[in-house]
Amino acid sequence: MSFTLAIVGRPNVGKSTLFNRLVGKRLALVDDQPGVTRDLREGDARLGPLRFTVIDTAGLEEATDESLQGRMRRLTERAVGMADACLFLIDARAGVLPADEVCADILRRRNAHVILGANKAEGRAGESGLLDAYALGLGEPVALSAEHGEGLDELLDVLTPLVEAAEARAAADAPETDVDVAEEDEDGPRVPTVDRPLQIAVIGRPNAGKSTLINKILGEERLLTGPEAGITRDAISLSLDWAGTPVRIWDTAGMRKKAKIDDKLEKLSVSDGLRAVRFAEVVVVLLDAAIPFEQQDLRIADFAEREGRAVVVAVNKWDLEDEKQDKLKALKDGFERLLPQLRGAPLVTVSAKTGRGLDRLHAAILSAYDVWNRRISTGQLNRWLGGMLEAHPPPAPGGRRIRMRYMTQVKTRPPGFVVMTSHPESVPESYVRYLVNGLRADFDMPGTPIRLHLRGQGDKNPWREKAAKRHTPSRLRKHL
Incomplete structure (x- = not known):
C-alpha cells in the first residue's frame, strides 16, 4: 500500500x-472527552476497492512550545508532511471555529492534497456547519x-x-528488481539515464555523516548538518549528475536500536x-x-542484503585516523568476520568533510551495480x-x-539461480552456502545478494515409466 x-x-x-x-476495527480509543489521542496510530484501511494506510493523529492545537500540546502538534505536522493526502475534519x-481556521492554514502550507470533511453531518443539525x-x-x-458510516461513498x-x-508514481519510482531473464537474453545492465537515474540510499547510525557526505557530492550545502545526532528527519531524495552518472540519492535519518527509540517522531523517521x-x-x-561495525551497523547492512539491494560499505571520518594502514586491515578483517553474507562487497574509506575518497566511492557504487545486474549463461553454469x-x-x-542435474539463472537485480535436484529438502544449508560462495568467487560476484533456490524434479520419471510399461502384460497396459 503506497498511499497514506x-x-x-x-x-x-x-x-x-x-x-x-476505515480500518474496520476499534484500534483507536474513542471518548467524548477531547484530547484522548496523543500518539500517531497507523492502520490498513479498506474503502470499497481501495487499500491504503491511514494515520490517526492528535488534535491540532495552537501551542508551539515544549508543552505536551506543543509536542503533539509537531508530531501531527510531521505526519501531515509525510502523508500523500490529508483528510481535514471539522x-x-x-x-467552523477559529481553531479550524488555524488548522486549515497549517494544512495549506504543509500538504498539497487536502480533503475537507464535515463530520457529524447527519440530520438537520449539521446542515449549517456543512x-x-x-x-x-x-x-x-x-x-x-463516522459514527453511522454515512458519506463514505463520496469519500471513495x-x-x-x-x-x-x-x-x-510509486511504480515509476520503484527500481526494477527480481527481473526475469531468458536464455536468449544477452542484454547488459540498464545504463542510468536522466529519466531513469541510478537510485542510491545512504543509511547508517546517527551522526555517521550521511548529510555531510551528500552535501560534498552535490558540491553545495543543500542538507542541514551539525554535530548533533538526529538532525535529519525525512528521507530526502536529490537528483544530480555525479561524475557523469545520473543518480538519485536519498539522505535518511540515523537508525538506532529499536529498543532505544521511544520518540514517535524518530520511529517515523526510521x-x-x-x-x-x-x-x-x-x-x-x-x-x-x-566506532565501526557496531551491532546496529550489522543490522542495517543485513536489512539491505535481505531486501536484495547491491551494498557498498563506506567508512567515514577517515581524515581523523592516524594509523590508517592498521585501521584498514582491522576493518577488512571485521567485515569478513561479521558480515559473511556480504563477503567481497566494496569497502571504501572516505572523508565527507574533505571530500577525499569520493571518486573511489563512485567507482565502487558502479561496480556493485554492475555485479547486481550480472547475467551468466546456462552452459557456463552447468559446466x-x-x-x-x-x-x-x-x-x-x-x-x-542427492543428484543435482541442471542449473540456470532465472533472475537478475539481484542474481537468482535455480538448481534442479533430487530431494531438495535434504540438501543442508552448508552445501547451499558452498555453492553460493563458489558463484561469488568463480563468476566475480563479490558482495551482491545471491538467491539460490533448489527445486525438485517431481515424482514422474519418464524412463521409469517406459521401463514399467515394457514389463507390464499387454492386457494391462491400456489401464495405465
Whole structure:
C-alpha cells in the first residue's frame, strides 16, 4: 500500500471514530472527552476497492512550545508532511471555529492534497456547519458521519484518483528488481539515464555523516548538518549528475536500536529511511571510522542484503585516523568476520568533510551495480556445477544420494539461480552456502545478494515409466 492518508483536525471532531471505521476495527480509543489521542496510530484501511494506510493523529492545537500540546502538534505536522493526502475534519454541528481556521492554514502550507470533511453531518443539525465549511477555501466539503458510516461513498469518489496517482508514481519510482531473464537474453545492465537515474540510499547510525557526505557530492550545502545526532528527519531524495552518472540519492535519518527509540517522531523517521532502501538499487552503509561495525551497523547492512539491494560499505571520518594502514586491515578483517553474507562487497574509506575518497566511492557504487545486474549463461553454469559436484559431492542423508542435474539463472537485480535436484529438502544449508560462495568467487560476484533456490524434479520419471510399461502384460497396459 503506497498511499497514506492522515486524518487531522482540532480535538474531538471524530478523527479516531473515522479511523476505526476505515480500518474496520476499534484500534483507536474513542471518548467524548477531547484530547484522548496523543500518539500517531497507523492502520490498513479498506474503502470499497481501495487499500491504503491511514494515520490517526492528535488534535491540532495552537501551542508551539515544549508543552505536551506543543509536542503533539509537531508530531501531527510531521505526519501531515509525510502523508500523500490529508483528510481535514471539522465538526459540522459546531460549525467552523477559529481553531479550524488555524488548522486549515497549517494544512495549506504543509500538504498539497487536502480533503475537507464535515463530520457529524447527519440530520438537520449539521446542515449549517456543512455550508460554513466552504468558507475555509479548501473546496467542496464531504458530508460524513463516522459514527453511522454515512458519506463514505463520496469519500471513495474523492480518494480514488489520488490513490491511483500515488500508486502510479510509486511504480515509476520503484527500481526494477527480481527481473526475469531468458536464455536468449544477452542484454547488459540498464545504463542510468536522466529519466531513469541510478537510485542510491545512504543509511547508517546517527551522526555517521550521511548529510555531510551528500552535501560534498552535490558540491553545495543543500542538507542541514551539525554535530548533533538526529538532525535529519525525512528521507530526502536529490537528483544530480555525479561524475557523469545520473543518480538519485536519498539522505535518511540515523537508525538506532529499536529498543532505544521511544520518540514517535524518530520511529517515523526510521520507517521513512527503511522505505528509501526499498526504493534504492544501491545502498551505501555509512560507518563511523571511530566506532565501526557496531551491532546496529550489522543490522542495517543485513536489512539491505535481505531486501536484495547491491551494498557498498563506506567508512567515514577517515581524515581523523592516524594509523590508517592498521585501521584498514582491522576493518577488512571485521567485515569478513561479521558480515559473511556480504563477503567481497566494496569497502571504501572516505572523508565527507574533505571530500577525499569520493571518486573511489563512485567507482565502487558502479561496480556493485554492475555485479547486481550480472547475467551468466546456462552452459557456463552447468559446466561450473559439474566441477563443484566433482570437487565436493553433496551428502547422502539416510543413504539417499542427492543428484543435482541442471542449473540456470532465472533472475537478475539481484542474481537468482535455480538448481534442479533430487530431494531438495535434504540438501543442508552448508552445501547451499558452498555453492553460493563458489558463484561469488568463480563468476566475480563479490558482495551482491545471491538467491539460490533448489527445486525438485517431481515424482514422474519418464524412463521409469517406459521401463514399467515394457514389463507390464499387454492386457494391462491400456489401464495405465
